[in-house]
Amino acid sequence: MDQAALSAALSRSTLVELGRTLYNGMPSSPNHPGFKMALMRRHGDAVRADGSSAANEIIVTGGHVGTHVDALAHVSYEGCLHGGVDAARAQTGGRFSSLGADEVPPMLGRGLFFDIATARDTDVLPGGYGVTADDLSSILDTAGIEPRAGDVAVVRTGWGRYWDDPERYAGHASGVPGVSLDAAEWLVAHGFRAVGTDTTACEQLAPGAGHSLLPVHKVLLVDAGIHILEHLALEDLAATGIVEFSFVMAPLRIVGATGSPIRPLAVVVG
Numbered sequence: 725m726d727q728a729a730l731s732a733a734l735s736r737s738t739l740v741e742l743g744r745t746l747y748n749g750m751p752s753s754p755n756h757p758g759f760k761m762a763l764m765r766r767h768g769d770a771v772r773a774d775g776s777s778a779a780n781e782i783i784v785t786g787g788h789v790g791t792h793v794d795a796l797a798h799v800s801y802e803g804c805l806h807g808g809v810d811a812a813r814a815q816t817g818g819r820f821s822s823l824g825a826d827e828v829p830p831m832l833g834r835g836l837f838f839d840i841a842t843a844r845d846t847d848v849l850p851g852g853y854g855v856t857a858d859d860l861s862s863i864l865d866t867a868g869i870e871p872r873a874g875d876v877a878v879v880r881t882g883w884g885r886y887w888d889d890p891e892r893y894a895g896h897a898s899g900v901p902g903v904s905l906d907a908a909e910w911l912v913a914h915g916f917r918a919v920g921t922d923t924t925a926c927e928q929l930a931p932g933a934g935h936s937l938l939p940v941h942k943v944l945l946v947d948a949g950i951h952i953l954e955h956l957a958l959e960d961l962a963a964t965g966i967v968e969f970s971f972v973m974a975p976l977r978i979v980g981a982t983g984s985p986i987r988p989l990a991v992v993v994g
Contacts, residue, residue, distance in 0.1 A: 740961050740969075742878070742920075742988040743791035744887070751890040751955075753924050755935055756786035787825065787983035793918070793975050794952040796823040798982040799938070799945045806949045819980025826977045828951060828984065831918060834875050835971030835990060838863050839962050840901075841882035848882035852899030854928035855879060857910035867967040873915030876971045878990075879903060880958040884922035887957075894924065899931035908940045912948045918973075919944060920953030920988070953988065964992050 744750070752758040760783070767777045788794070797820040800811035805823050814820050840859050841849050849855075860879075864871060881901040886893040894900075900923050903911075911919055919926060927940045944950040953973070961969075970991035975984035 736993050738992045740990040740992055742956050742990055743986060744955055744957050746790045750790060751887060751893045752789045756788045759785040759789045787981045790985055791955045792983050793828055793986050794945060794983050795825040795828050796945055796949055799941045801942050801946045806946050824979060825975050825981035825984040826979045828975045830974035831876060832972055835878055835969045836875050837878050837961060837967050839880045841880055842962060848885055849901035851895050852930050853901035854904035855907045856904055857906045860907055860910055869968055871914040874917050876918045877911055877916045879921045880962055881922055884958055896934050897931060900929040902926055902928040903940050904928045905939055908943045916950060918951040918953055920956045922956045922958045924954060926952045926954050961990050966992055
């Protein structure tokens with residue numbers, strides 16, 4: 725593409741944020757430490773000879789807090805990570821020697837938006853609803869789009885509307901809508917490289933079950949090597965009405981970590 729064509733394409737493009745802001749008290753999974761930030765130096769604590777000063781902070785967070793990507797080191801099954809890597813051996817020394825967040829590649833490619841809530845004529849799917857393979861395929865059939873290997877699936881349940889109510893968003897009593905095993909197997913069969921949702925676990929969580937079992941994590945991360953994105957902010961993308969877009973995401977290259985914060989973007993043309 726020449727410079728003029730690139731400039732024309734960019735002038736018709738809109739960036740849509742798919743990530744959450746990070747702040748103290750934000751919702752987080754009960755399985756992970758939360759996010760904390762505090763100013764360690766304030767303006768005026770130390771003033772330079774020319775009258776200037778600087779402020780800085782300390783940030784403490786789990787790797788799976790806020791909008792983030794799961795590295796393949798995150799989940800094991802019968803002692804093995806994806807590809808049969810021995811989990812105990814890989815985690816020796818306090819960080820993973822393979823399949824950590826530093827090995828998660830940046831992603832630039834086609835995203836497919838599966839707005840299940842809108843397709844079901846509701847703002848928010850009910851707690852415990854399992855997104856099915858038929859839910860996914862029917863959206864693409866209606867749009868006349870064929871999935872391709874390497875696509876990124878972005879699944880909206882509408883549950884993100886509860887983000888400002890951490891207890892309701894966690895959904896322990898109500899359950900949380902999410903990807904079912906049936907849908908996970910469909911995504912694997914069509915070669916998706918990443919799957920993300922607007923919930924805490926990318927899983928169908930039954931009322932009262934919490935995070936006691938996460939079978940979709942096993943299928944995607946361990947069996948298929950497909951990265952999971954969680955806590956996506958999808959209401960702005962839903963407002964566009966699109967199904968197909970350009971997806972951009974890069975993790976922090978944290979050596980040996982099981983996950984990383986991300987700032988994913990949708991590039992919408994038109």
